[in-house]
Amino acid sequence: MDLGLADKVFLVTAASSGLGLASARQLVAEGARVVLVARREEALAEVATELNGDAPEDAPRVVPMAGDLLEADTVTEAITRALEVFGQVDGALVSVGGPPAGHVLENTDEQWTTAFSSVFLPALRVARAVYAQNPRARLALVLSTSTRVPLPGMAISNGLRPGLGMLVKQLADEVGPDGGRVVGLMPGSIATGRMTYLFEQASDPKAARELVESQVPLRRMGEPDEFGRVATFLLSDAAGYMSGCVVPVDGGAMRTV
Numbered sequence: 001m002d003l004g005l006a007d008k009v010f011l012v013t014a015a016s017s018g019l020g021l022a023s024a025r026q027l028v029a030e031g032a033r034v035v036l037v038a039r040r041e042e043a044l045a046e047v048a049t050e051l052n053g054d055a056p057e058d059a060p061r062v063v064p065m066a067g068d069l070l071e072a073d074t075v076t077e078a079i080t081r082a083l084e085v086f087g088q089v090d091g092a093l094v095s096v097g098g099p100p101a102g103h104v105l106e107n108t109d110e111q112w113t114t115a116f117s118s119v120f121l122p123a124l125r126v127a128r129a130v131y132a133q134n135p136r137a138r139l140a141l142v143l144s145t146s147t148r149v150p151l152p153g154m155a156i157s158n159g160l161r162p163g164l165g166m167l168v169k170q171l172a173d174e175v176g177p178d179g180g181r182v183v184g185l186m187p188g189s190i191a192t193g194r195m196t197y198l199f200e201q202a203s204d205p206k207a208a209r210e211l212v213e214s215q216v217p218l219r220r221m222g223e224p225d226e227f228g229r230v231a232t233f234l235l236s237d238a239a240g241y242m243s244g245c246v247v248p249v250d251g252g253a254m255r256t257v
Helices: 018-029 041-052 073-086 109-133 155-178 193-200 205-214 224-235
Strands: 009-013 033-038 062-066 091-094 138-142 181-187 246-249
Touching: 009 018, 009 073, 009 109, 018 033, 018 041, 018 091, 018 138, 018 224, 033 041, 033 073, 041 062, 062 073, 073 109, 091 109, 091 224, 109 138, 109 155, 138 155, 138 224, 155 181, 181 224, 193 205, 224 246
Parallel strands: 009 033, 009 091, 033 062, 091 138, 138 181, 181 246
Antiparallel strands: none
């Protein structure tokens, strides 16, 4: 299948590791060009070297841009970089670090406010900037299964992700008439560094992982590249009639339809 991604240009955030990196790899493999955005400059440079491979310096596959999405100017700078190097912007994948664990009555106001600034606002900023540049752009927001099903001990995620899921639906209504598309993705138990960190918070990390895997019908955690392939398809021309939807990538774990 031709995904129609050759020479399309995307912003990918949190691109130095995890789901952002996995998605960037798949986009590049399909011929897309990518502006990689992440806070860790050194790690980002290493990723750029890997993904550019033997591409000539005057025709890179990716360009890195170190920046923090907590700063409003970061998205504007990323758009400018895409236009300078590639001459266009066709869409974005917005991945951000997850909020801290905790319970409804225990998380502090500061934790909620910080999470709103780092999880919720970046999606809005990227959407504004991308659609201002290209009304026909396609946007994918990396959410969580907490968009539909509460995760035990993850009150902040359970509070914020459903709101972003609903914004996917409303934004699809708003940009659709101009040809724009927006989707959300709900990763379940994917073997990323963040999942490893969460397991390490348990008294018995090995048992914690085995418990999670036992609750997935496929009886294993997903691989980042499995998520990246789904994200790439949803951003592609091949998914041109998909918009306003939130798609699970969870091995069948969610007990909702």
